[in-house]
Amino acid sequence: MLFEVMSGSLAPPETPGVCYRRWRTVAFDGCSSIKAPDRPRLRTVLGKSRNQQGDASYPALRLTALCETGTRGLLAAVFGSCSVGELASATALLGHLNPKMLLLADRGFDADTFLSSVSDTGAQYLVRLRSSRRPLIETVLSDGSYLTHLSGRPVRIIVATVTAICADGKKVSDSYQLATTLLDPVNDPAGVLVRLYHERWEVESAFYALRHTLQDGRVLRSCDPAGLEQELWSSLIVYQLLRRAMTDAALGRPGTDPDRMSFTVALESARNQVTTASGIDGCEINPTAPGTIGGAVPTAQMPPRRTRLSIRKVKCSTSRYAGKADDDRAMTSTNVVRLAIDIHDGHIAFPSAPTYTPAQDEQLTASRSRRKEQLIQLLQTVPRPLLDSPRDRSFPRPPQAQRHRRSALPVGAVRSTGTDRSRRLHPAPGVGRSSPPRTRRTHGERTHDRPPSGTSWTIMEGPRNPARLGLPTLPTPQSGQRTLSLGPPRRHRTQRTRRLHPHPTCPRIARFDQR
Template identity: 50%
Template sequence: MAGPLAQPTTPGVRFGPYRTVSFDGCSSIKVPDSERNRGWLGRCPHGGYPQVELMTLVETGTRAVIGAVFGPTREGETSYATRLSHHLDPEMLVLWDRGFDANDFLATGAQVLSRIRQRRRPPVLQSLADSSYLSVIGGVPVRIIEARVSVTCTDGSNFDGSYRLATTLLDARRYPADRLVHLYHERWEHESAYYALRHTILHGRVLCSHDPVGVEQEMWALLTLYQLLRRTMVEAAESRPGTDPDRCNFTIALQTARDLLVCAQGAFEPGIGEIGRRVLSALSPARRTRVSTRKVKSPISRYAERKLDGRPDRSKVVTSTTITLLPPPSPEPTLPATTVRENTGNGKTSSRMARVLAIMQAEPERLWRSREIAELLGDVTLVATYRQLARWTERGMIKRARTGRYTAITQTTTPPARPGVHLQDRPRRTDQPSPGGHRRPRPARRHRRPAHASHRRLLGLRPLRFLHRMQAPGQALPGGEGPAGGVLPARTKGNGERMTAVAVEISPRRPPPDDGPTQAGDGLPYFTRPVLAPAAKVTRITGIADMDPLMDSAKCSCNAGDDNPH
């Protein structure tokens, strides 16, 4: 049942000697939210029902399905498209968008006309007369066309866009660049095929089956019905010479088939039958050239529309189209090692990240809110701004000053700090006895720490990574200096590793006086609160004293091995 339907002489189905086909996917067919369907398809993060990913190879002139495969959306369109590559043959010219911009798709044996990403750097091997140039991608000789398309509408408004196409049709005289740019628009015929499946036949309804086997049966039945109607429409168009099959109305064919099924009539009529006669009696006029922005009607989708993308919100009729072919770059004598840039961005100064950095660097002292940045950009939703700012913060491109506030990173000559725990010299605590004997007052705090906070801190809430080995947690430790046998509390981390609280020397307090009375703490090292260390990291503790679980600090000295810098 599947396969191309048009004859070689049918209008609108070929470009020269090649039959035009296209790859595209559809992920908006919904199935019941049952346990079996969720186990097969997974949950949809942006909708209430599991969704089936449908990938088809379609004949653009008739919108007939040549091959189809479907399954969970997590596998991706490119993975499904590789399963349909065996349907391609050298007599086909396949069209696809930037989502299929991969080297593997160029080596299928069929001719290719595809849109490629701006981040590719194909070498310029030879400039041609039509402003295109010869190059190579993935070992396949290609021809690169860079053009700017401008359209003028009936109200006088103008809209334009840039296109970068790659094709295996290397003959610039036989296949001019401007004709190939016009031909690339035929890829949108694939969207009309999906519109007939999702809306004309299903009317947006959810499939009925609650298990994967039933869903597969429904999907194949849906595709079979669609292909039968397309076959009837193509036969009707070919019965009238010079009729383009895309003028046949799919809605009329579907409604006529329903009427005949209810009345049980016209099942074995010769010729094109009742469906073909009704289709020919109401042929659509030649399609008008129109332009409008891409907009998603469903409110639970990831995005509603592309704001300020250069196209009108409502559809407008185009009166004229101008294609300006851009000159190629200067030829390169040698081939680069790769045709893809090292970074993952598009490299444009007008990219969203570059615009955000320019906004922040204009006022480096200002703390920017996400809503302010989204309003200044104008072409992105607030939710997308949240995600991108968080992603750029993780990459170190911008800095989060506090919750919801961002600023640019100031360039300094100080090298970045090494990740991990770094202990620095700390000043003496203000509540320790001063040399004069009186106690300095503790600075007033707005919020007093509860009494049990010191105990929690003593039990070890900070990781310690540079100590090397220790005895079993909770056992008495030998003391060489001071009271022996201090007992350290222990706890277990989430991964099962035993951790022990130890006190670490930060800086010596002050040397003992040569003469005169000895003050409390003279000559003793100063320690912060005990911190958490793995039990297998500390070699030995040479001395321990005053290890009171209710104290904020402990006094001891430790030897963590010769290779320990602290």
């Protein structure tokens, strides 16, 4: 494939900004803002992403690239559906790493298996870890970093707080936790590596040049999967050719950093040459002649990059990413007067983190595994009804209990229904399933129809059947349970004057006292 021929390193190691010590700095990242036409054939292959407003307008592709941070040239690239994550896509590009490279990556690539695969290629890495991770502290080094093991491999952890003091006096700080295979704190100080991690953002500038400068943010044109793939590969080839021409122009002036060359100037110069058909007559063109990329780019170098910061804004009104309301950064670009980097000792940064040796850590892991197995065995021996029926009223009632409230009560129980806690009475066992007395209201008061003579009633407080839940069943009235005979009905002053008395055998059973 033509892109494989054009891809690769563009500058020698002695070029400014290309290498850190003897390693060429490269970075992994993904871009999911490339849109494809909304056609059935493409939706079948790419699908459509969803956000809080529903389906997205166009199917999107995820482009994952391995980029050289010094020149922003592409070493390898792969693209496909957004359903495939960046980590899986980057794993397919690990074969392009070699022992002469230092990989920079963000928190999306901090999986232990991925870092182990990077180490297998012989390349070094400097990757930011998620703040929720707490690696084991084994040895604290002289610069505040500490050594640990990830997947059995030695790794150095750097915990730092970066504070930016803006021109208006405002201070903005953030914490970083970096993992690296550069274990020597003398040759690779922690403060130098924290500043080096900032070079990872060069891959974001490469995606911006490709998506917004070269493609101008437009939707791809091809409505066929094969044509869409060809269109995107052609865009990557054009991008790589422009970067190569820019790097050659920077090498013509020793000491020039290639990232100071303007991609927009190079693109416009290439368009002008194609429009005017320069060199079509077979005459050789001087690469540094006016109007060519080699002549226009060096004369229009960008000024030295200034240290600045601003908030990360959601530019699309229907974006699936919610804005951060608690971000204390300025809404507009603000110059940074001074940048302070504080390296924290591992014990100070995480005072609650235990300090175990590898042997002790293995013992703890085995102990946790045994406790888990014992808990599973215990849960398997407990009867299922006891696990499904919490008896404490402080716990929320499960939805299935709400559905079976009417069917869970036995005959001879009184349960509360309605908003006014009106009680419906059912005959006690041994009396027969006669209809309970109806409740009627007159002028805000409540009365009960007179039940049949000699009918006994038992009131049960609670919606569940004890026998249904696996609990011991209370004795029936024939076996000595005390019950009350209802006397003639009387009119109460209010709707809630009935009093419940605790039953002598169960706190969940109450007697109805109607006086």
